[in-house]
Amino acid sequence: MTGEGRIDFEVIESFFFAYRDFISDPDAILEKSGFGRAHHRVVHFVNREPGMTVADLLDTLKITKQSLARVLKQLVDSGYIRQVTGPEDRRQRKLYPTRAGRELALALAEPQSRRIARAFEGLSANDRRAVTRFLAGMQNPRMTDGETEKA
Amino acid sequence: MTGEGRIDFEVIESFFFAYRDFISDPDAILEKSGFGRAHHRVVHFVNREPGMTVADLLDTLKITKQSLARVLKQLVDSGYIRQVTGPEDRRQRKLYPTRAGRELALALAEPQSRRIARAFEGLSANDRRAVTRFLAGMQNPRMTDGETEKA
DNA sequence: AAAAATATGTCAGCTTTGTTGACATATTTT
DNA sequence: AAAATATGTCAACAAAGCTGACATATTTTT
Numbered sequence: 001m002t003g004e005g006r007i008d009f010e011v012i013e014s015f016f017f018a019y020r021d022f023i024s025d026p027d028a029i030l031e032k033s034g035f036g037r038a039h040h041r042v043v044h045f046v047n048r049e050p051g052m053t054v055a056d057l058l059d060t061l062k063i064t065k066q067s068l069a070r071v072l073k074q075l076v077d078s079g080y081i082r083q084v085t086g087p088e089d090r091r092q093r094k095l096y097p098t099r100a101g102r103e104l105a106l107a108l109a110e111p112q113s114r115r116i117a118r119a120f121e122g123l124s125a126n127d128r129r130a131v132t133r134f135l136a137g138m139q140n141p142r143m144t145d146g147e148t149e150k151a
Numbered sequence: 152m153t154g155e156g157r158i159d160f161e162v163i164e165s166f167f168f169a170y171r172d173f174i175s176d177p178d179a180i181l182e183k184s185g186f187g188r189a190h191h192r193v194v195h196f197v198n199r200e201p202g203m204t205v206a207d208l209l210d211t212l213k214i215t216k217q218s219l220a221r222v223l224k225q226l227v228d229s230g231y232i233r234q235v236t237g238p239e240d241r242r243q244r245k246l247y248p249t250r251a252g253r254e255l256a257l258a259l260a261e262p263q264s265r266r267i268a269r270a271f272e273g274l275s276a277n278d279r280r281a282v283t284r285f286l287a288g289m290q291n292p293r294m295t296d297g298e299t300e301k302a
Numbered sequence: 303a304a305a306a307a308t309a310t311g312t313c314a315g316c317t318t319t320g321t322t323g324a325c326a327t328a329t330t331t332t
Numbered sequence: 333a334a335a336a337t338a339t340g341t342c343a344a345c346a347a348a349g350c351t352g353a354c355a356t357a358t359t360t361t362t
Contacts, residue, residue, distance in 0.1 A: 007257065008264045009199060011283065015267075016192075018289035019170045020213070036318055041167075048160060054339065062171070067320055069340065091329045091338040106158065113158045116166075119288030123281055130278035131285045132162065137270030138169035187347055205310060218349055220311065242309040242358045306361070313353085321346070331336070 025111035033104070038071045040108055046081055046095045047105035053092045080104055176262035184255070189222045191259055197232055197246045198256035204243045231255055 026040055045060055046052065054072075058065055072095075075081040080101035086092030097105060120128055177191055196211055197203060205223075209216055223246075226232045231252035237243030248256060271279055 006264075007260045008267050009260065011267050011286070012195075012260060012263050013199070014283065014286040014290070015170070015173060018286045019166070021291045022166060022289055024291075038319055044163075048164070055337095063319085064321065065339075066322085066341080070319080073340095086338090089330070089338080093339070109158045109160065109163060112163050113160075115289060116159050116162050119285050121288070123285065127278065127281035127284075130274055130281045132165065133278075134270050134274065134282045135162070135165040135169045137272070138173055138266060139165070140172045140175075189348055206308095214348085215350065216310075217312080217351085221348080224311095237309090240309080240359070244310065304362085306359100308357100308359070310356085310358100312355080315351090317348100317350070319347090319349100322344085324342085326341080327339085329337080329339100332334080 022112060022115060025115060026108040029108055029111075035074075036071075038067070039075055042068070042071055042075060043080060043097065043101055043105045044108065047097045047102060050096045051094045053086065053094055055092075057095065075101070173263060173266060176266060177259040180259055180262075186225075187222075189218075190226055193219070193222055193226060194231060194248065194252055194256045195259065198248045198253060201247045202245045204237065204245055206243075208246065226252070 023037065027037065030036060030040060041061055042057065045057060049056070052060075054065070054068070057072075058068055061068065072081065076083060079098055082096045082098055082101075083093040084096060086094050120131075123131070174188065178188065181187060181191060192212055193208065196208060200207070203211075205216070205219070208223075209219055212219065223232070227234060230249055233247045233249055233252075234244040235247060237245050271282075274282070
């Protein structure tokens with residue numbers, strides 16, 4: 001047997017519940033517009049990095065282009081995102097939020113930001129840095145220039 | 152305008168990436184057994200609280216009984232979970248993991264626990280408590296005895 | 303004892319969001 | 333001219349959620 005007793009079930013569960021509730025805020029807003037979580041992610045990242053290409057977005061979200069195509073098309077058709085042919089490489093489609101897209105992204109982020117602020121209440125600046133480091137440490141190492149993704 | 156400038160995009164994204172990668176570890180294991188995330192959650196919670204009823208589980212997962220029925224049936228049929236008629240209230244079906252169920256739950260929790268340990272590396276006991284408090288603060292207030300859920 | 307409420311199960315159909323595989327088009331690189 | 337790249341699109345499929353309706357066994361209330 002390996003490490004029976006020392007599995008950190010508490011944090012595993014707490015992380016699960018925290019994320020579930022974290023995602024429930026924007027879900028409620030999205031319901032009204034007829035969009036889903038997939039749309040949320042697209043609007044969010046395009047807002048965060050205007051001018052990103054489709055390939056960039058695929059890499060960030062780690063989904064297939066066919067999955068993305070559906071929601072992206074809906075967002076473009078609904079006037080939340082604009083596609084512009086790349087000025088250098090004309091094969092690319094650079095993605096930009098419209099005004100409505102920026103407003104939607106903001107509206108979705110607001111309750112999440114409020115939730116974070118609430119969770120930070122009573123935590124010192126040091127404590128908050130610890131949380132940030134923890135969240136970074138939970139992530140897979142990010143690709144840097146030279147490296148390539150492997151299956 | 153409300154709070155344009157001070158939306159905490161950094162933590163929002165970090166939380167998203169952290170959870171995505173956190174969930175990817177067990178996903179890889181589940182693929183082999185032909186199970187999905189839904190099965191994971193069920194096995195996990197039944198393991199954590201053996202003897203819980205179907206209603207308990209529904210309440211924990213916040214899904215409908217029809218959604219649960221599918222995965223639960225598969226887990227029972229595959230011999231990971233056992234259903235026992237409640238000794239006091241015979242309408243209830245109390246849920247217990249089998250040996251295989253316990254082993255599966257453990258195997259799924261292990262890489263997650265390792266990931267948490269890695270993220271905790273270099274954090275003091277105080278820092279770790281801060282993380283725990285943060286995760287608790289991110290959750291919706293839990294129902295206590297007297298209260299009832301409202302739509 | 304009869305009626306109502308509760309816990310669970312099940313059928314059927316629908317939605318969202320992911321997947322593969324195949325192929326088309328425009329553009330850039332070799 | 334040929335190959336590689338960025339994107340789009342068609343089709344089929346799967347996981348996991350949903351609603352609505354109804355059935356059964358058991359317990360609680362009247």
